[in-house]
Amino acid sequence: MIDYRSPVADILFALRAAGADRLPGWDDDLARTVLDQAGRLVDAVVAPLDPLGDAHPARLEGGRVRLPPGFAAAYALYRDGGWPGLAVAEAEGGQGLPHVLAGAVSEMLSGACLSFQMLLSLGQGALRTLGANGSPAQKARWMRRLASGDWLATMCLTEPQAGSDLGRIRCLARPDPAGGWRISGGKVFISGGDQDLTGRTLHLVLARTPDAPPGVRGLSLFLCPSELEDGSRNAVSVLRLEDKMGLHASPTCQMAFDAAWAELVGAPGEGLARMFTMMNAERLDVAAQGIGLAEIAGQRSRAYAAQRHQGRAGPGGGPDPIAAHPDIRRALLTQLALALGGRAMLYRVLVELELGTNPALVEIMTPICKAFCTDAGGEAADHAIQIHGGYGYLREYRVEQILRDARITRIYEGSNGIQGMTLAGRLLTLDDGACRRAFHAEIVAAAAQAEAAWREDLTRALAAWEEAASALLAAPEPGYAAADFLRLSGLLAFAAAWARLHAAADAAPSPARIRQGADFVRRWMLPEIPLLAARCAGGFRPDPAGLEEALTP
Structure with a gap:
C-alpha cells in the first residue's frame, strides 16, 4: 500500500x-x-x-x-x-x-x-x-x-481519579529547603513519559501545594526534568506502558514522582491558567493530527478506487474502476472535502493566533477546530475502510490502522464532548458575547468574499446558527444539545473556509478539483445545518423518572 x-x-x-x-x-x-x-x-x-x-x-x-x-x-x-x-x-x-x-x-x-x-x-x-x-x-x-531537540517534553495532568475533572488532582508539591520543590504522586496517560530519542524529558506537571485551596484554584505548574543539572536521574519513573487500540509506537505511560525535584512556574495557584497556554496549543495540534489522518485516508482510498475494478458504473460492459461508481465517488469527495476544508479552517485560526489581533475568534474556534477536525479524521478513515471493502478490514491495506490511531484524537486534550460543553456553556457568553460576535463576523467576512450562491447559503446557515445559539442560552440545561451545536458550529466554519477556497480557486494547484469540492460541500454537506439547528432549538429534555429507569443497569 x-x-x-x-x-x-x-x-x-x-x-x-x-x-x-x-x-x-x-x-x-x-x-x-x-x-x-x-x-x-x-x-x-x-x-x-x-x-x-x-x-x-x-x-x-x-x-x-x-x-x-x-x-x-x-x-x-x-x-x-x-x-x-x-x-x-x-x-x-x-x-x-x-x-x-x-x-x-x-x-x-x-x-x-x-x-x-x-x-x-x-x-x-x-x-x-x-x-x-x-x-x-x-x-x-x-x-x-x-x-x-536535545530535550522533549510531556504534559502531566491526568491522575486515576482526575481525568477531565482537574480539580481532583492530588499530586503534591512541597517546598525543598535546599531550593525548588519536591513532587510526590502519580500521573496516568502521559504521552512520551519516557523515550530513547533523547533520553531527556521535561515534564510540565500540575500539582497541589500544601494548604492550597480545593479545586482548580489550588493547582500550580511545575517544571520537573527527568535529569538534574549534575546529570543524575530525577526521582521520576515509568511504572507501565498502556496497551492501546492504536498509536502503538507512542509510549503512553503511568508515571510515579517520588519527591522529584521541580521548579515552580509563576506563583502557587496559577497553574491551570498557565497550563492553558499548552492545552490550547495542543488542541490545535490535535486538530492538525485529524487533518493529517484525513489526508492519508483519502490518498489511500483514491489510489485503491482507481485500480480496483468491480461491476458496471455506466452503459459499458465493465468491470469499471470502483472510483466510477456514484456511492464511492460520494465517499471520496467527502474525504477530499474534509481534508482540504479542515486544513484551511485550521490554518486560518493559526494565523489569527499568531497575529494576536482577534483573541475572541481564536478562543471560540479552538474547541470548534479540535472537535471538527478530529471527527473528520475518523470519518475519513471509516470511509477508507468502506471503500476498500473486505480488504479494508485487513491490516495489509493499512486503512484500519488509520481508524485505530484516529479514535483517540476525539478523546485526548479535552474530549469532544467537553469541547461542546465549553462552547455552549461558557464561550457564547464570555466577555459579554465577544466570542459569539467574533464568530458571526468571521462568517460574514467569508460570505462577503464569496460568489452569490455561496453568499446566500452562508447567510442562511449563519441565521440558523444564531437561532440555535439563542436557544442554548435560554435553555436550563444546554448539555443535551451541546454536541449538535458544536457540530453545527464546525460545519459552518468549515463551509466558510470552503467559500474562501472557492473564491481563490484560480490560484489552486487544480482549480477544477477545488470547484468540485466546493460544490459538493455547499450542496451536499451544508444542508445538514438546518437539521442541527432544529435539534438545538427543539429543546429535548428527557423525563427524569423515565430516564433513570431507562439507564439503570
Whole structure:
C-alpha cells in the first residue's frame, strides 16, 4: 500500500487562502522551500516508520522506554535539520519562522506517522508555554534545550481519579529547603513519559501545594526534568506502558514522582491558567493530527478506487474502476472535502493566533477546530475502510490502522464532548458575547468574499446558527444539545473556509478539483445545518423518572 505523500502544493494554497500573507515578514517562496524540505524528510524517513511502529509497539525495559526500530535514527535527522526550533525566536535558538508553518509540518508528520508526531508535539507545546509564562531564568535554561531537540517534553495532568475533572488532582508539591520543590504522586496517560530519542524529558506537571485551596484554584505548574543539572536521574519513573487500540509506537505511560525535584512556574495557584497556554496549543495540534489522518485516508482510498475494478458504473460492459461508481465517488469527495476544508479552517485560526489581533475568534474556534477536525479524521478513515471493502478490514491495506490511531484524537486534550460543553456553556457568553460576535463576523467576512450562491447559503446557515445559539442560552440545561451545536458550529466554519477556497480557486494547484469540492460541500454537506439547528432549538429534555429507569443497569 502507498505511503503518505506530503501535499505541499495543497498546503501552500490553503495557507494563502487562510491569509498567511498577513503575517509580518511572510514570504511565499521561503514557505515553499521550507515545506518542500519538510516533505522530503517526512515522505522518505517518517512515513516508512508507520507500519513498523504499529507492528512493534514501544516497550518498557529496565524501567526505560524503548521505541521501535528506526525511530531514533529518524529523530536524529529531524533534530539535526533544525525542525524542533522552526518557529522559535532566533535569540532562543530557533529559526524564527511563523508558527503556522510549524503547524503545517505537524500536519504532515501526523499523516505520515502519528505515533512519531506524538513524541514531538508536546515539546512544541512546552516551548509556547515557557515563552508565555516562564521566568527569564527558566527561558534561558529551557528554551534552547527544547528548540535544539536535545530535550522533549510531556504534559502531566491526568491522575486515576482526575481525568477531565482537574480539580481532583492530588499530586503534591512541597517546598525543598535546599531550593525548588519536591513532587510526590502519580500521573496516568502521559504521552512520551519516557523515550530513547533523547533520553531527556521535561515534564510540565500540575500539582497541589500544601494548604492550597480545593479545586482548580489550588493547582500550580511545575517544571520537573527527568535529569538534574549534575546529570543524575530525577526521582521520576515509568511504572507501565498502556496497551492501546492504536498509536502503538507512542509510549503512553503511568508515571510515579517520588519527591522529584521541580521548579515552580509563576506563583502557587496559577497553574491551570498557565497550563492553558499548552492545552490550547495542543488542541490545535490535535486538530492538525485529524487533518493529517484525513489526508492519508483519502490518498489511500483514491489510489485503491482507481485500480480496483468491480461491476458496471455506466452503459459499458465493465468491470469499471470502483472510483466510477456514484456511492464511492460520494465517499471520496467527502474525504477530499474534509481534508482540504479542515486544513484551511485550521490554518486560518493559526494565523489569527499568531497575529494576536482577534483573541475572541481564536478562543471560540479552538474547541470548534479540535472537535471538527478530529471527527473528520475518523470519518475519513471509516470511509477508507468502506471503500476498500473486505480488504479494508485487513491490516495489509493499512486503512484500519488509520481508524485505530484516529479514535483517540476525539478523546485526548479535552474530549469532544467537553469541547461542546465549553462552547455552549461558557464561550457564547464570555466577555459579554465577544466570542459569539467574533464568530458571526468571521462568517460574514467569508460570505462577503464569496460568489452569490455561496453568499446566500452562508447567510442562511449563519441565521440558523444564531437561532440555535439563542436557544442554548435560554435553555436550563444546554448539555443535551451541546454536541449538535458544536457540530453545527464546525460545519459552518468549515463551509466558510470552503467559500474562501472557492473564491481563490484560480490560484489552486487544480482549480477544477477545488470547484468540485466546493460544490459538493455547499450542496451536499451544508444542508445538514438546518437539521442541527432544529435539534438545538427543539429543546429535548428527557423525563427524569423515565430516564433513570431507562439507564439503570
